[in-house]
Amino acid sequence: MKRAIAITLAAGSIALASAATAAEIKVISAGAVRSVIAGMIEDHRSRSGDTFDFTVGTTGELRDVIASGKPADLLITSAPLMVELEKTGKLTPGSRADLGRVGIGVAIRDGAPVPDFSTPAAFRKMLLDAKSVAYTAPELGGTSGVHLFALLKQLGIYDEITKKGIHAKGGIDISQKVARGEAEIGVTLISEIVPVKGARMAGALPEELQLWTVYTSAIPASSKEPAASRAFVGALTSAAMAARWTAGGFEPLK
Numbered sequence: 397m398k399r400a401i402a403i404t405l406a407a408g409s410i411a412l413a414s415a416a417t418a419a420e421i422k423v424i425s426a427g428a429v430r431s432v433i434a435g436m437i438e439d440h441r442s443r444s445g446d447t448f449d450f451t452v453g454t455t456g457e458l459r460d461v462i463a464s465g466k467p468a469d470l471l472i473t474s475a476p477l478m479v480e481l482e483k484t485g486k487l488t489p490g491s492r493a494d495l496g497r498v499g500i501g502v503a504i505r506d507g508a509p510v511p512d513f514s515t516p517a518a519f520r521k522m523l524l525d526a527k528s529v530a531y532t533a534p535e536l537g538g539t540s541g542v543h544l545f546a547l548l549k550q551l552g553i554y555d556e557i558t559k560k561g562i563h564a565k566g567g568i569d570i571s572q573k574v575a576r577g578e579a580e581i582g583v584t585l586i587s588e589i590v591p592v593k594g595a596r597m598a599g600a601l602p603e604e605l606q607l608w609t610v611y612t613s614a615i616p617a618s619s620k621e622p623a624a625s626r627a628f629v630g631a632l633t634s635a636a637m638a639a640r641w642t643a644g645g646f647e648p649l650k
Contacts, residue, residue: 425472454532503598539585
């Protein structure tokens with residue numbers, strides 16, 4: 397009995413010590429990454445006791461949030477935005493860690509026939525034939541949306557497609573609208589199609605039209621939890637998590 401009590405007390409002491417050292421990590425993150433790392437967050441929380449406060453948005457939204465001075469311990473953004481942030485001198489030197497890259501794909505509703513968009517000409521025809529196309533609202537500055545608008549102009553169909561466009565709040569919302577039947581197809585980052593029930597990743601854009609975006613993390617110089625943030629990034633980039641990134645639509649950097 398005494399031994400059992402001693403073990404119980406020891407376990408309690410370990411739990412109290414873990415709680416005392418646990419951190420709340422404030423993360424400003426791109427939606428393309430947040431949807432992939434949901435399970436990884438839970439794994440890390442169960443081991444470390446750390447909790448997370450996420451602010452999620454498109455590249456355009458994150459640019460504004462960061463510029464506003466919102467406190468953060470960790471930033472996860474597209475590489476182009478991170479380059480902008482590095483120039484401000486407000487990031488911890490040497491803290492940048494690349495997470496992987498993701499391309500743009502086409503979302504269709506589960507059970508719908510897969511359209512042919514294997515070439516630029518086929519992609520153009522698919523968009524023209526579709527009754528509706530969901531994409532991130534232009535004012536939000538989403539990576540996939542900005543690229544899509546450039547493609548529409550390149551293909552000479554900007555007016556035709558935007559007239560039947562369904563505006564969404566971001567990539568996950570695009571896929572959800574497709575899953576609910578509010579849009580026939582959606583164009584967004586692959587990582588924001590894969591996790592949505594009722595939606596299906598019909599395929600990636602033809603390579604001639606593709607945009608690969610690298611996502612990366614860094615610790616602001618003002619971070620109050622730099623050690624905990626580094627440990628979390630270490631967990632995200634560990635070999636054990638590689639398969640989860642792939643399953644979520646990301647590719648490792650070569």
